[in-house]
Amino acid sequence: MKSEFLEKKKWLVRFISFISVVILFIIWFLVTNLGWVDSYFIPKPQDVWSSFIVLVTEGYKGASLFTHISNSLFRLFTALLFAFITAVPLGLLCGYSNYIRAIFDPIIEFYRPWPPLAYYALLVLWLGIEDESKIALLYLSAFAPLFIATVASVQKLPVDRINAALSLGAKKRNILWHIILPSCQPDILTGLRTAIGITYATLVAAEMVAATSGIGWMVLDASKYLRSDIVFVGIMIMGIIAILLDGLLRLYQSRRFSWVGK
Structure with missing residues (x-):
């Protein structure tokens, strides 16, 4: 009985979300088609759809829409991969050892609040104008939230859990792998979700300099010519x-860590 109630509640929440999107679309349609807002600022939904069809069939500035999307996703996933394989192990070590955290924490906390464009010029000087500098910018934007989430997860781990493992004969070198890492996985996944959001926000900045493809570059380039319809397509x-x-991450989180929060 309780499971049926929870299932109905879940579908009700999804229905409310769907209705909110429909209402937002209706407002957009009415505001633009009734002429309340100039189409230069907010294009009509039908114009956005027409531009999407043109982009799918003809591409943009000599490259197909798939090429723009795949180039951006390549930069994004490469940066996220490098951030994950470096930030998570370092975060585990820093959360476990105050001495290691004392080395890295000031550096990360110092650069973390910087706007991406503040140091992008340096990355271009050091790494050139190709994908290396763009991936490095995305990497730095993804590293900090992953690192902080991992450190915080280790620090809130109950000490009794570690002491219990030690009392049962576990070696200190195995505590990190068999106790700390499994316990921190839900928070690490949450940190990864946050990192994806922040990295996406940095994508346009990463493709501002000497790029000729990418969904972020397409949005930026279209804005120069007041093509708000293409800007809307790219944003969507x-x-x-x-x-x-x-x-996908939330689905994996709910299946793999269904016990979290219960």
Whole structure:
């Protein structure tokens, strides 16, 4: 009985979300088609759809829409991969040892609040104008939230859990792998979701300099010519991809860590 109630509640929440999106679309349609807002600022939904069809069939500035999307996703996933394989192990070590955290924490906390464009010029000087500098910028934006989430997860781990493992004969070198890492996985996944959001926000900045492809570059380039319809298409594509990525992570989180919060 309780499971049926929870299932109905879940579907009700999804229905409310769907209705909110429909209402937002209706407001957009009415505001633009009734002429309350100039189409230069907010294009009509039908114009956005027409531009999407043109982009799918003809591409943009000599490259297909798939090419723009795949180039952006390559930069994004490469940066996230490097951030994950470096931030998580370092975060585990820093959360476990105050001495190691004392070395890295000031550096990360110092650069973390910087706007991406503040140091992007340096990355271009050091790494050039190709994908290396763009991936490095995305990497730095993803590293900090992953690192902080991992450190915080280790620090809130109950000491009794570690002491119990030690009392049962576990070696200190195995505590990190068999106790700390499994316990921190839900928070690490949450940190990864946060990192994806922040990295997406940095994507346009990463493709500002010497780029000729990428969904972020397409949005930026279209804005120069007041093509708000193409800007809307690019923003919507980025939003849909982000929702799909986050949805996959949330699905995995609910299946793999169904006990969290219960």
